[in-house]
Amino acid sequence: MALETRKSPDLDRQLAGLDALELASGARRSPLARAWSALWPMLAAVAIALGVWELVVLSGWKEPWVLPGPRDVLPEFWNVVSEGGFWAAVGLTMRRALVGFAVAIVIGVVIGSLVSQSRILRRAFGSLITGLQTMPSIAWFPLAILLFKLSESAIMFVVVLGAAPSIANGLIAGVDYTPPILLRVGKVMGLRGLALYRHLIIPAALPSFVAGLKQGWAFAWRSLMAGELLVIINNTQSVGTLLHYSRELSDTPRMISVMIVILIIGILIDQLFGLADRTLRNRWGLDTETD
Template sequence: MKRTSLVVLFFAILIGLWEWAFHAKIWSPVLVPAPEQVAEYLKTTATDGTLLRATAITMRRLLIGYVIGLIGGLPLGLLTARWKVFHDTIGTLALGLQTLPSVCWVPLALLWFGQTEAAMLFVVVMGTLWSVVIATDTGVRHVPPIYPRAALTMGSKRLHIWLKVILPAALPFIVSGMKQGWAFAWRSLMAAEIFVTILTGFGLGQLLHYGRELSAMEQVIGVMLVIIIIGLLADKILFSPVERFLHRRWGTNP
């Protein structure tokens, strides 16, 4: 309860400072709208369905691209961990491409796929894939060698060792990579939606873009807040419970 009160107080102070800055006219009201203007925008677009539709479209794109990235990244990570030739080739490629800013994939996606859903999904997959590959490779390589040796001594077959010993022991690293991949996918999709204009539905990135085009800062800030809230909810609902379970399972709680 004390922790919750502290968080509420912190954000109340931030909103208070924001309100003060607006009334003090430190910046132009066109550039920094009042908190109540942003709240009114969110209320209006939530009521008429605009915000909910955009959020649903964005989440659908994100989930599809993220799942494709996981399906490709996990086996590639296992390959790079298992065989040195793949580690030296695919692993090096993954390390290099992970450092590439997500927005760099957008021009390539537009040239290859045009103004289509495939262009957006490509950018999301590229944002997810390489983090998962690297995390899976790192996780498997950090499994203590005594674990598979002990299982082999007790009669386990190699497939059983991989499924029941190595992968569970590597899970903390893999989940961290999945979490990082989710964050990169989220950023990648926002970049793609801002630059790719298609007729299959406007997502949050497009709302952000059109808010900038119309100089509607209450729309820009409102959409940014929605993006932040979705990111926080994903962490709290999806990843934090899994991480807590793995910490308890492996006795690594602080």
């Protein structure tokens, strides 16, 4: 006991020194340095991708008019994003994406909440939800066009069906992995019914729910792009129609430029979901990164 008493102050000083060292190393990093540490890997990945692309073109694998290189595509990309009609097309595509995703969230949350709380509904519809999630979105378009013709409703129908099952499954998984001890504590504190769900189960399920939202957005975005390629509505111009017409005209540099735009939008949305995820982990004290 005497030996432990003599060692305890030394151990406390060592732990305090390590804590101070960790805090000091974090405090030394300026916001600019932190931003650069997050940015340079993406810039390096872009440079590598452009280099590999140029090497493939120089290898002569395909004719330049079939697969143009970055030197031909990047000027055309600048021309595309400089057009006024291009931003109107992006606006229409994003409006469709956000509206469809919002409807999918409402439907997915309602279905996920009901199924997660009822064993009968889970046995009846649990496998069906997973089956819908794995079903290729493009397989819905023949039915959508038959039901709604070539219209906005046909596109929205497939976008919602593509995203809602992933959102529902994310919520169901989050509820399933809520620690039972939290439920017991909540009931001891008087939480019942809707209050238990609102104040305990939903916050505990947030990590899985956010993951489900992210996956749901990915399905919604892919469904939307497929829809805009297949469902061409008169007097409307979207990102998908720009891609469709550039393909029809065999304008490969413009087609690849539009594909790059689709990729950039996807990356930006992913960054927003990443920010939401990091905020959630910080709030829960789970972010242990030391930049």
